[in-house]
Amino acid sequence: MxxxxxxxxxxxxxxxxxxxxxxxxxxxxxxxxxxxxxxxxxxxVHGPNIAEHVVGAMLTFTRKFLRAGRQQSRREWRHFQAHELQGSTVTVVGLGAIGQAIVERLDGFGVETVGVRYSPEKGGPTDEVVGFDDLHDALVRTDYLVLACPLTDDTRGLLDAAAFDTLPSHAVLVNIARGKVVETDALVSALRGNHIRGAALDVTRPGTPAGGPPLWTFENVLITPHMAGHTxxxxxxxxxxxxxxxxxxxxxxxxxxxxxxxx
Missing domain, CATH: 3.40.50.720 (NAD(P)-binding Rossmann-like Domain)
Structure with missing residues (x-):
């Protein structure tokens, strides 16, 4: 508006x-x-609500609730192996009010946290703080990548093909920043090639059956209609x-x- x-x-x-x-x-x-x-x-004002959304998205992938929902819809009683959030490394890009709220709510989960910000000398609530120049060094050891940064000339397309190549194949992306922080084509390619485990997207345009990015079709993608902050x-x-x-x-x-x- x-x-x-x-x-x-x-x-x-x-x-x-x-x-x-x-x-x-x-x-x-x-x-x-x-x-x-x-x-x-x-x-x-967005801190508590968006932070809870992020934690919920991470647990969805950790406990494989998307698969559970699909099996329930088929009335299929079949055991599957879930995982634990504990021991994971969570990288949060952007340590403003929202990023800090996310880190605070992760405190009880036994995770290691890495914060990425423009001025790493300012520190932050994460176990480690690095600058954008060291982004790829953080990505290579990331299990969950949370984007909580503003959209600027520096962050537009921040997650490109090279970034997805750097992320481990078991990594999960959670984007509550802006859709254009991620290059959509690179994300689709990463999902198709199993270069990441999945993505939770609150700020993307997933396209329609008639055209656009086919993000609707991926079983390992959780799409919410830009409502993480709406409570x-x-x-x-x-x-x-x-x-x-x-x-x-x-x-x-x-x-x-x-x-x-x-x-």
């Missing part, structure tokens, strides 16, 4: 724009700044941010030092 800059001319008294998303790339920030409008985002509690957390900022403005008579202030 974008905001037409011409609409701002009708909001003469607006002093605060509380964005309902973590990203603000769709906003006319320069125009808002020129009008003296403070802008806040919803950073942090009723999301709006409660968003309202808490707005209420806190309104209270601050009332008490301080200032639009500076707001929570999640972008500008």
């Amino acid at each position: 974008t905001i037409d800059e011409s609409l701002l001319a009708h909001a003469e008294n607006m002093e605060l724009f509380a964005c309902a998303y973590a990203g603000t790339g769709h906003l006319p920030l320069d125009a808002l700044e020129s009008r003296g409008v403070a802008v806040t985002n919803a950073s942090g 009723p509690e999301y709006y409660s957390r968003l309202a808490d941010i707005v209420a806190e900022n309104v209270a601050h403005v009332t008490e301080a008579s200032s639009y500076d030092d707001l929570r999640n202030q972008v500008q």
